[in-house]
Structures are given as structure tokens and as C-alpha cells.
Amino acid sequence: MDELVKRHEREDLENKSPSPSDRTKLLGYRDRLERVALEPLAKTGKGFYLVVAVLGAIVLWGLYAYSRQLSSGLAVTGMGNPEARSKVVWGFYIVNFVFFIGISHAGTLISAILRVTNARWRTPVTRMAEFITVVALIIGGSAVIIDMGRPDRVLNMILYGRFQSPLIWDFLAITTYLTGSCIYLFVPLVPDLALVRDRLGSKLSGPRRALYRILSINWHGLPHQWRRLGVALTVMMIVIIPVAVSVHTVVSWIFAMTLRPGWNSTVFGPYFVAGAIFSGTATLIILMVILRKVYHLEEFLTERHFINLGYILAAFCIIMLYFNLQETLVPAYKMADEEPHWFHDIMGGRYSFWYWFYIFGGMLAPALIVLIPRTRKIAGIVLASVLVVIAMWLERYLIVVGTLTIPQTPYEQVSYTPTWVEWSIMAGLFALFSLIVVVFTKLVPVVAVWEMVEQHAEEAGHASVPSVSVGGREPAAAR
Template sequence: MDTVTNWRERLISKTTRPTRVTTYKYWLWLGFLILITGNGAFQYWKQWQDGLYVTDMRDRISWGLYISMFIFFTGVSMAGTVISAMLRAANAQWRASITRVAEFITAFALMIGAGFIIVDMGRPERIFNVYIHGRWQSPIMWDVMAITTYLTASLIYLYAPMIPDLALYRDRLAGKVGAVRSFIYRTLALDWKGSPTQFKLLGKAITIMTLIIIPIAVSVHSVVSWIFGMTLRVGWNTAIFGILFVAGAVFSGLATLIIIMAVLRKTYHWEEYITERQFKYLGYMLASLALFMIYINVSEYLTAGFKFEEGSEFAFRQLFLEEFSGMFSFYIIFGLVVPVAIVLIPKTRTIGGIVVAAVLVNLAMFIERYFLVVTGLRVPLMPYEPASYSPNFVEWSIAASGVAMFCLLLTVTVKIFPMFAVWEMTEEHDAAMALTQAEETLMHEAAIAGPRLSTEVSPDSGRPAEGGAS
């Protein structure tokens, strides 16, 4: 009982630490992010004034960095779903400490991703035409629908399991934080007091969201791919895009999660909760996805390259030999092969190694999104010289500000919201403790091990799902 309580108290104190302690480094980091975001905002203001003329996109390569960023961020948003919903549905026991971070990543990445669509629009002030005049037949409309649904669902999915933790914050931090935060906790905690009925209702809400958020997420990434897959362009005109994008989304989502976990772990000394185990399991998932991605790529380029339809020659030349060969080989080697190696070789299978793999994966996935968009548009459709495109300063600034804003949102969030699902982690810890107890004592002794341990716990049901996801 005591150990449990102490463990719990320590967890609470560790979790609430960011809300209580703020160092100068935090402000430096915040300032840096605001600077980059501000620059992006200024560049966007310029773009708003002069139109997309200020970018390097032109008629023949009419989509560029913005759309790549859109795909990349919607891909990153898969993190929450995979970790949180899939593992929750599969009841993996090691997930509790990383779900909250993953869910925040989902919500924020989706907001930023959707923002890039607006940034890419020629007439952003007409955004509501999509609602006023929307047509079901358009892949863009599917996107609007899917992203709206996904954002709503992921916000609820983020919020529902957070209610007990918000109530905890409300009670524990009363008087220790400012009026604004107190108000946020009070309001958002929904008068939570942990009654069985409340748990039952909350459980229902979470179950529903767990159930539907996975198909929604898959639909979002498929639909994003169909923006390209529904055209008649060489390189885009393939049914494999849906699978490629969904797998790629999980891939980059995992990688982002690993990076952010590592950063938070280091910054707030959460080593006890985010352990090597989580990193390893996520690393295994990463490696298996990398293998799957390799398979998809082989499958796509082999079938397309064997038939070699009109335009394929140009497409293959630019991708494998000419302008984009550097990016493509980086993607294949450092994005897919090297991460697998890092995870599979025991020596490199450390937290550091896995973080390196994650960084490589994220970089490679961003590059992949970029060259998929640009190479698809670059193949000449009529007898003209192929166009060229490279993002200019405005585009890079806005893209960077997207990343910065993503980090900014997370940085601010850390100071306000509980980054650990305290109640789920306690539950998980209890399970682990119960297992230990059960192993150490006789069965009948388990019943009196403490009021916090259920008599119904049987050794086999209490076993943490070791490696459940790999």
C-alpha cells in the first residue's frame, strides 16, 4: 500500500513538475520558436498581400513544399491513433505513459497540417466555399470531411481520458497556479470526482472513440493519398498510394513520437516512466513498418518500371538517376534500411540509437512527401521542357513556422496539461505490482495484499502484455 501510494505521489509530483517549475531555458526555447513562427507569419502576410506569386510554384509544378508539409503533418498525426487507440484496443500494458503525448501530437499535427492547405490556397478568404458549395465528388472534399472528423474525434479522444487527470490537477494545484490555469482545470475537469458512474460514462466515451478513431485515421491518410491517386499523372496514378500513405503516416507518426518522448524525458527527468522498454517496443514497430514500406516501394516501382508506360521513362530517370536521385536514395537507405538495421542490431538498439533512427525516418519521410509531390507534377504532359521547382525563402519560412508552431503548441501544452495519463499509469502500475505480489506470495495471500489490489486479479490476467505490439 505504501509503496503504491509513494509511487503514485512521486508520479504526480513528476507529472506536475512542468507546471510548477519553469527555467530560463524554457523561455529561451519559447522565444526561439516564437521568432521562427513570427517570421513565417510575416512571410504569410506577404503572401496574403501579393498572392502565391511570392512562392516558387508555377503552373507546371503547381504544388510544392506546402502540400508536402500538409501530407507530412497529417502523417505525423497518425501517432496518437497508433499508440493510443491501437494499443488501447490491443490492451498493451506499456502504453499508458506515452498515450497522452501521442494524442497531443495527433491533435496539433492535424491542426498544422490543415493549416498548410489554407496556406496553399490561392484564395484563402474563400475557404468557406468548401462548406457553401462543397461537392462530394471531389477528393479535396473527402479530405475536408475526413480531417474535420479526425480533428474532432482526436480532440475528444484526447480530452476524454484527460478528464480524471485534469481533476487531479484541479485539486492538487489549487492555489499553486495562476487564475487562468485554475480556470482551465476547473472548467475542463467537468466536475469530475471519480464516482463509479462517472467512470462508467467516461469508459463508454473512451471505448466509442477508441473504436472509431482507428478507421477514421486510416480514412484520413487514404483520402490524402487519393488527392494524388485520383489524377492521371505518371507516378501518382496508382492504387498503392493509399497503403503507402497510411503506412508512411504510421511510420512518421511513430518516429515523431519517439523524438518528442526522448526530448520530454530528458527535459523533465521522466526516465522512470518513459523507459527503454517503451523505446524498444516503438523501435520494433518502427522497424516492422520500415520493412513494410520497403515492400510497398519495391512493389510499386517494380510494377511501374516493368511495364514502363508513357512518361515512366522520365519519371524513373529523374527519381533514380537525375534530379531527385539524391533524395530518393536518402529515403531508401537512411529512411528505410538504416533504421531497420539500428533496431535489429542489439548494440545500437538503445534509446539513443532508436532516437537517431526516428530522426532519420522523419527526415526521410518528409523528403519522400516532397519528392512524391514534385516528381509527379514534373513529368511533362505535353511537348514542353520539364519545369523546375525549388522552394524559395517564403516557402521555407512558412514551412519552418509550421514546425515551430507545432513545437510551440507542445511546449505550451506541457506547462498546462498533464502529459501523463496518471490514472491509467497507476492502473498499469497496480497491475504490475499485482503480478509481482502474485508471484511472490500464495494465491490466497493476494487477496489481502492491500485494499488497492483487487481480489479478482489472477496472475495470468494481470500479466503486462510484453512486446504486445511487435
């Protein structure tokens, strides 16, 4: 209803010509936005090099650990320890694989779903969300390769791939999603790349200038270009949603397609998808608050954006609580087979601390922080997000390692203790994730400038700036 009223108001405004003062206000906004968005690309401070050096060092350390693993095999990991007894077959790597693939859902939800539903506040956050998606998918994919006993035979997946295996579904889903996400990141980036080319062209070094010239694929903001952009964006934002849902469903099927107690569950698909969006949103909030501070985006990333994302987070806290109830109560009521081991381990046994932290710290507390008006501030929401990210990582750990330590045959207790190699590689993966994001923020504007200008104009009731409407209609300026 509100939407309709607003639309009418907007149409009314469109009929009037904007007053001169409005126009200057609008141009002022645009100038400020462009300045803030392009500043990181033009100027680079010491802080950036310091961050890159630190992250790079961690990545190199992780690479060293991986080289050790390559030469000695997975025997250097906790999975190869005698106390794991060949029973805990997956450890930190697969935990991180699931975790990062989960994080990658930030992009889809925030960007595609909010774009489809035409949520206006989304514009400043879409770009970051799309970054996270692409980078997290790359990191998640590498985690699987790191986990392989024979990384030299990775091509066998293509040469001998069997469509019956959930791993092949995963391989296909993730590569599709990665391709789609790259396109979905790139398409709305084109006008901004052209902006960089036009505004900063003279200030940049030769290779960088060439880079922007090539990447902006001859964009000049012509009417037919806007039209094509609109069509491409509409197609991509609709296509990417089912692809994203399929990705995490298929990841969950790696586990759910087995007969193991704790994995043998029919709710795993939606449970994983919800968890993925949950952790993705939290990661996005954390990244947003950092970039806001570092790149002075306070005017454009306001408390409203954090609160809106916080509401999504809170909603998913509740959805996740519901899924956990479902996932726990149904088997716990029946206590079939080896299930009692699992419930003993998580409710009162060796994983109980982490499990209850996950429930209270990762879902109840964040929901309360967001829902209580007094704590519903940027700091509170960021705290909630940090809790969520930690808790979701732990949840992945409990699902992967916790389940694998349930005895299936009458054997002695097994345990899994990650070694320095696994810790180092995990640190390397997180550092690589941050490093790519940091470098990315130096290459392209961290907010979608043209979308924000367009949205600002719409909100102010102007149609005088180039804009693109969803659905491939001609932009207002070209009409």
C-alpha cells in the same frame, strides 16, 4: 497464452489482500509519478521562456512571410517562378500538408491500437501521442489554407462543396478526425485535470484554477464517473481507428484520383497510411526523448518503451520497403507512357540522391539500427527516428514535386526552387507545431497519471487504487 497465464496470476493476487509493504511501494510510485507529472505545471524555469521566445520568433517570421504572400499572391513562391511554368502547381505547402497529416497518425496507432490490443507498456506514451495528433492536424490543415490561391474564399468549400471532389473528402475526413482526436485527447485527460485541480489548485493563479475547474467537468472519481469514462474511451478508441485510416487514404486519393504517371496508382491508400504511421511513430519517439530529458521522466519512460516503439518502427520500415517495391517495380516493369521519366529522375536523375537516401537512410538503416542488439539503445532508436522523419518528408516531396515535374506534354524541363517565403512559412509551421506542444506540456500532465497508476497497480497485482477497465465495467475500487 502468456496473457491468459498472467490473467490467472492476477486474479489469484486480487483475492489476496496486499501486504503493507506492497501498499507503501505502490503509494510511493504514485507520489513520485504525481510529483514528476505535475512539476512542469507548477514550476516554470527560464528555459521554457527561452524556448517559447525562440519558437515564437520563428512563427512570427513565418507569419510575416505569409503576409507577403497574401499581398502579392503565390507569385512569391517557387511555384509561381517562371521556371516552374505553371506545371509544378504544388510545392512545399502541400508537401508539409501530407507530412503533418502523416505525423498525426502517431496518436491513433500508439494510443488507440495499443489500447484496443491492451498493450500494457503504452500507458506513459499515449498522452504525448494524442498531443501530436491534434497539433499535427491543426498544422496540416493550415498548410492547405496557406497553399490556397484564394484563402478569402475558403468558405466556398462549405457553400459550394461538391461531394465528387477528393478535396471535399479530405476536408470532411480531416475535420472529423480532428474532432475525434480532440475528444479522444480530452476524455482520458479529465481525471488528470481533476488531479491538477485538486493538487495544485491553491498554487495556481485565478484564471488557471478556473480553467482546470471547468475542464475537469466536475470529476470526482465517483464510480459512475469511472464507468462513463470507460465507455467513452472504449467507443472512441474503436471509432478513431477507421477514421484515422480513412484520413490518410483520402489524402492519398488527392493524388491517386488523377491520371498522372507516378500518382495514378492503386496502392496509394495503404501506402500512405503505412507511411503516416511510420513517420508518426518516429516523431513520437523524438518527442518522448526530449520530454523525458526535460521533465525528468526517466523512471516512467524507460528504455523498454523506446525499444517497443522501435520495434514498431522497424516493422514499418519493412512494410514501407515492401510498399516501395510494389510501387516501383510494377510500373517500372511495364515502363508505360511517361513512367520512364519518373524512374529516370528518381533512380539516376535529379532526385536520385534523395530517393536513395529515402530507401537506405530512411528505411534500411533505421531497421538495422533497431534490429541489431548493439545499437538497440535509446540513442540508436532516436537516431533511427530522426532519419525516418527526414526521409518521410523527402518522400512526400518526391511524390508531390517530383511527380509534377514529369513532362505530360512535350514541353521543356521544369524545375521547382522554393523561395524564402516558402522556407520561412515551413519553418513557421514546424515552429508552431513545437510551440503548441511545448505550451501544452505546461498545461496538462505529459503522461496519463491515472492510467499509469492503474497499470502499475495491475502489474503489482493490486486492485486497491481507483482503476477503470476497458469496456465500461465498474472499476475495481467501486466493486
